[in-house]
Amino acid sequence: MKKKILAAILTAAMTIGMVGCGSTSSSDNGNNSASNTEASSNELTVWCWDATFNIPAMEEAEKIYQKDHPDVNVNVVETSWEDIQTKLTTAATSGQNDTLPDIILMNDTALLNNVKNYPDLFADLSDSGIDFSKFASYKTAIGTVDGKNYNVPFDSGVTALFIRTDVIGEAGYSIDDFTDITWSKFIELGEDVLAKTGKPLLSAQAGGPDLLIAMLRSAGDSMFDEDGNPNFAGNDVVAEAVEDYETMVDKGILVEVNDWDQYIGTINNGTVASVINGCWITSTIQAQEDQSGDWGVTTMPRLDNAPNATNYSNNGGAGWMVMNDSPNKDLAIDFLKNTFASSTELYDTILPTTGAVATYLPAAESDAYSQENEFFGGDKIYERFANYGAEVPAITLGQYWEEAKSALGTALTQIQQGQDIQEALKEADDTVSFAMSE
Incomplete structure (x- = not known):
């Protein structure tokens, strides 16, 4: 069954994400001023949305990273996608990049346009040591612009x-x-x-x-x-x-x-x-x-x-991006490298509670995908999602x-x-x- 699920997700690599994963209204789970010039060397500020999905995933990533880096804290600020986009545009056009956090969640469908319009805002992750071949190829392709990798892929939106x-x-x-x-x-x-x-x-x-x-x-x-x-x-x-x-x-x-x-x-x-x-x-x-x-x-x-x-x-899908001018850029990259880009433990933990179907392929080998979900009548819903994903038609995704x-x-x-x-x-x-x- 594990091989079947992995094959399904690999086949799903032909699909392209559409809209972002359910944005919520902006609220403050921390320092919403979030100027990265104020961030300490051991604190990362992250902007993302959805208090039942992306935010708990990031909070779990913090716990995993703290096992080897106990002095590092992650300040997650709940921010709607619409607000993130507005703040990115404002910062880029006003030259106030220091108003941005260390890490943002970017809708798959908006990445290309943002990187093309504001290429200096985002860190190039190509030489970060992250193995992008471990992600579904369609997700890696979304985050690759002019041969450079700009995001750590996250979820599927099947x-x-x-x-x-x-x-x-x-x-x-x-x-x-x-x-x-x-x-x-x-x-x-x-x-x-x-x-x-x-x-x-x-x-x-x-x-x-x-x-x-x-x-x-x-x-x-x-x-x-x-x-x-x-x-x-x-x-x-x-x-x-x-x-x-x-x-x-x-x-x-x-x-x-x-x-x-x-x-x-x-x-x-x-x-x-x-x-x-x-x-x-x-x-x-x-x-x-x-x-x-x-x-x-x-x-x-x-x-x-x-x-x-x-x-x-498919409706949704997003990835994590590091701000190029963040004073904590190296720490932010290392954090993502050791959590969303390599930790099957992270995906095992968040799958049952958030339904985050990973595009990190090793996670699909987990027994978590074949677990019954009592909320949904004992159905193995994550197997369903993986199998459905293999059937999603490919489309043209424009800038x-x-x-x-x-x-x-x-x-x-x-x-x-x-x-x-x-x-x-x-x-x-x-x-x-x-x-x-x-």
């Missing part, structure tokens, strides 16, 4: 349908009824579940295109074509995904909320009966301990008409991914306000093309 088996049971269904189905079937089931239980199946942030992008990715489609041009207008796969999304909203199967915290609330307070997201959402679901045994995991729906439709996708994501979100809002789908998608194309030309 997507799944997480579903309340108790709720769908009330409506007379089992998880098998939701396995390997189309979106039209999902909508049909969703209408019946809503009628019988009063619960919609899904929630999403209003104007947020994450679910749409996952739907595109499941069909091997991207926001960019093979030449790197925006790929919205005239794209039948995009139009089908938008129409399915709008149908779910209109029928009440999908409820939209204003922000990430409200989205998490719909999951934990039982407003919705399922979640479609990257496997990193596992930790958020498991945080509601009184729901243990009430959840199951299966494949996401596939588009009905897309020629390359599958039930597999201007974040700009395209924003443009698609705007188009979705305009369509919901009554604008013609193709007209809104053409405007999205134009917006991204303009950004690329600047």
